[in-house]
Amino acid sequence: MENGELLLRTMPMPADTNSNGDIFGGWLMSQMDLAGGMLAKELMRGRCATVAADAFKFIRPVNVGDVVCCYGLVKHVGTTSLCIGLQVWVRRSHEPSSEYVLVTAADFTYVAIDEQGVKREYAKTDPRLTPERCE
Numbered sequence: 001m002e003n004g005e006l007l008l009r010t011m012p013m014p015a016d017t018n019s020n021g022d023i024f025g026g027w028l029m030s031q032m033d034l035a036g037g038m039l040a041k042e043l044m045r046g047r048c049a050t051v052a053a054d055a056f057k058f059i060r061p062v063n064v065g066d067v068v069c070c071y072g073l074v075k076h077v078g079t080t081s082l083c084i085g086l087q088v089w090v091r092r093s094h095e096p097s098s099e100y101v102l103v104t105a106a107d108f109t110y111v112a113i114d115e116q117g118v119k120r121e122y123a124k125t126d127p128r129l130t131p132e133r134c135e
C-alpha cells in the first residue's frame with residue numbers, strides 16, 4: 001500500500017478456516033478492525049468506536065500459515081470521525097521467499113467517543129491527519 005503504515009502482522013491458524021479450508025472472511029474483517037482501531041485510537045488520542053466498514057473487496061483467499069500484514073492510511077478526517085483505508089497483503093506459507101500479494105481491502109470509519117460513549121471532537125494535531133498525508 002503506497003504510503004500505508006504497517007499496523008498488524010499475524011498468521012491464521014486451522015481454527016480460523018471455513019469448510020473450504022480457506023480462512024474465514026470474518027477472521028480477516030476482525031483483524032482489520034483491530035488494526036484500524038489501534039491507529040484510530042492513537043490518532044484520536046483516546047476511545048473510539050467503529051461505525052462503518054465499507055467497500056470490502058475479498059480479492060484472493062488466505063490460507064493457514066500465510067504471513068498476514070495489514071496496512072492503513074487515513075482517507076478522510078471528519079469532525080468526530082476518521083476513515084482509514086485498510087489493505088491486507090499476504091506472503092504464502094508454501095513460498096516463503098515469494099512476493100506479498102494483496103488479498104483484501106476495505107474502508108473503516110471510527111468515531112471518537114468519551115467515557116459515556118458519546119461522540120466527541122478530537123484534536124487534528126498528528127501530522128498523519130493533514131490533507132497532504134491522506135490518501
Ligand SMILES: CC(C)(COP(=O)(O)OP(=O)(O)OC[C@H]1O[C@@H](n2cnc3c(N)ncnc32)[C@H](O)[C@@H]1OP(=O)(O)O)[C@@H](O)C(=O)NCCC(=O)NCCS
Nearest residue numbers: 049050051052077078079080081082109111113117118119
Ligand atoms: C459512535 C456513535 C456514538 C455515534 O453516534 P451519533 O452521535 O449518532 O453519531 P453521528 O450519526 O452524528 O455520526 C458521528 C460521525 O460519524 C460519521 N458516521 C456515522 N455513521 C457513518 C457511516 N455509516 N459511514 C461513515 N461515517 C459515518 C458521521 O458522518 C459523523 O462524522 P463527523 O462528525 O466527522 O462529521 C454511535 O453510532 C454508536 O455508539 N455506535 C455503535 C459503535 C459500536 O458499538 N461499534 C462496534 C460495532 S461492532
